[in-house]
Amino acid sequence: MANYVMFIDPNKCTGCNACRIACQMQWGLTPSVNYNHLIEQETGKYPKVQRMIIPIQCQHCDDAPCQKVCPTGATYKREDGIVLIDAKKCIGCKYCMVACPYNARVINEEGVPEKCRFCAEYVAQGETPACVSTCMNEVRIFGDLDDPASPLHELINNQDVVQLRPDLNTKPRIYYAKSKRG
Amino acid sequence: MKTNKYQKSLWTYLAFFLLLFGVAGAINKYFISGEHAFGVSPEVPWGALISGYVFFAVAATGTGLVGSLGHVFHLKKFEPLSKRALLASILLLLSAFLVLAIELANPFKMIYLLLSPNLSSPILWMGVFYGIYLILLFGEFYFTMKDNHKVASGIAYFSFVVKLAAIINLGRVFGYTASRGFWEGYYYPAYMVVSALVSGAAVLLIIHYFSTKDFKVPGYAKTQVESLGKNLSQILAVALLIFAVFQAIKVGISLNAGDMATAEAAKALISGPLAISFWAMEVLVGIVAPLALLLGSKFTSMGKAFWAGILTMAGMLFSRLDFVYAGQIIPLQIVDATQQIAQVYNAYSPTWSEWSLIIGALGLIILVFDYAECKLALD
Numbered sequence: 001m002a003n004y005v006m007f008i009d010p011n012k013c014t015g016c017n018a019c020r021i022a023c024q025m026q027w028g029l030t031p032s033v034n035y036n037h038l039i040e041q042e043t044g045k046y047p048k049v050q051r052m053i054i055p056i057q058c059q060h061c062d063d064a065p066c067q068k069v070c071p072t073g074a075t076y077k078r079e080d081g082i083v084l085i086d087a088k089k090c091i092g093c094k095y096c097m098v099a100c101p102y103n104a105r106v107i108n109e110e111g112v113p114e115k116c117r118f119c120a121e122y123v124a125q126g127e128t129p130a131c132v133s134t135c136m137n138e139v140r141i142f143g144d145l146d147d148p149a150s151p152l153h154e155l156i157n158n159q160d161v162v163q164l165r166p167d168l169n170t171k172p173r174i175y176y177a178k179s180k181r182g
Numbered sequence: 183m184k185t186n187k188y189q190k191s192l193w194t195y196l197a198f199f200l201l202l203f204g205v206a207g208a209i210n211k212y213f214i215s216g217e218h219a220f221g222v223s224p225e226v227p228w229g230a231l232i233s234g235y236v237f238f239a240v241a242a243t244g245t246g247l248v249g250s251l252g253h254v255f256h257l258k259k260f261e262p263l264s265k266r267a268l269l270a271s272i273l274l275l276l277s278a279f280l281v282l283a284i285e286l287a288n289p290f291k292m293i294y295l296l297l298s299p300n301l302s303s304p305i306l307w308m309g310v311f312y313g314i315y316l317i318l319l320f321g322e323f324y325f326t327m328k329d330n331h332k333v334a335s336g337i338a339y340f341s342f343v344v345k346l347a348a349i350i351n352l353g354r355v356f357g358y359t360a361s362r363g364f365w366e367g368y369y370y371p372a373y374m375v376v377s378a379l380v381s382g383a384a385v386l387l388i389i390h391y392f393s394t395k396d397f398k399v400p401g402y403a404k405t406q407v408e409s410l411g412k413n414l415s416q417i418l419a420v421a422l423l424i425f426a427v428f429q430a431i432k433v434g435i436s437l438n439a440g441d442m443a444t445a446e447a448a449k450a451l452i453s454g455p456l457a458i459s460f461w462a463m464e465v466l467v468g469i470v471a472p473l474a475l476l477l478g479s480k481f482t483s484m485g486k487a488f489w490a491g492i493l494t495m496a497g498m499l500f501s502r503l504d505f506v507y508a509g510q511i512i513p514l515q516i517v518d519a520t521q522q523i524a525q526v527y528n529a530y531s532p533t534w535s536e537w538s539l540i541i542g543a544l545g546l547i548i549l550v551f552d553y554a555e556c557k558l559a560l561d
Binding site for chain 2 (some may be wrong): 039041054056065067068069070071072073074087088089091092093094095097098100101102103104105107108109110111112113163164165166167
């Protein structure tokens, strides 16, 4: 069984939004619905101000708050680590949206709070997620953490990586390269 | 059962008009605007309808709690209230479910609460407890109407435990969200219990005023009516004072919280976008004015007690609106908890459809209660 994770290097991100648009095209989303977005973070004080652009999407947490609060079990986690939502069971209470610390969910036209699926159906056919394959700077790398041949193995185990909101203990499956901009 | 002809009054027409307004809001959601009928967004997923649900559900539970002084604790003075308290609880809880059902995007899929329940979800337990509570309410009301008080009392004991569990769990729905610092923890379960007592006493004061204002109740002396009114007023005053202390402690602790998002949410409540709603409606209308009316009249004026009840319920509605929005008003600190919070708020304003559904539910309660007063032997 694969152990899917993603590595994101915000230091390389230009903020072109191609990842967001590729995702919208892949899943046929309306312009107002997107499963990933960019946030800008400023650090330092004038004149030494640094700006980081951080790609944000569902973190596919191992201890996912959205899964814990979903009353009908519509949100579930697969053995390969991907968190998905079964629209058939979703009552549309939006508790998962309230519980998610990453603002990863957005309500779709069917009233289902959808989110990044790590392109599960495409990954099953050996493809990479749209946001990964479209990125000109290779900001994202997706793959099986247990595969020693995967570049992820080296990147996550040997590079200085961080996760978002580690204090919440959600155990995200997306690892970010540390900022090189101070 | 009474066979009185239903006499339409000004209240009937007013309630019918309110109900029509609610129906218009529901039509807008289901046939015209869909999810866009409501002002919620990915940043503020829960809006006025969740507040409305909490308002009605807590009022239903509180009315049951205060009403149980007669059936469960056998305080004879409160027994004349039992039937009306039960009926009010049923109508308030049905309204809560109705508002929630319209808020939910796919209410018919609630069958999966039974088919694939997630036992760690507080919302699942909310459905379980309030579902059982509604069944027990119907049972208790039926046997009370049949004057089978032995069975009714038996149900009432069980119902008392269920309603306490329901109200504490309702607070847990909010307290369970670690990403929303303002809600997280044990405060909201306690808030729900205290505010249930406030709502319950206020609802029963309003009902008591209408059902006894002409002192027509057979076998029920004017002194008994006044004495019960005085006791309900005292319960409301004490509950309001405790509620005020609770809220002051909550705001004080939140303002000094180490977590920046929690402190900013409290600031938004007392000096930010929620300040008018908090100070004018929740504090002045909902706490100060009712207390002034009750204490000023030394609990002896039924008219002032009635208005204290009305003002308290108006304040309670805004209390629900305030805390639901306050929990979501600060943008999430997605990257890390120490990142500086920009001085911007997540915007939310209830739409006319959201208001109409809450107001419509009130109309429905008044209409059905008025009809039941005429048709059922509630005295």
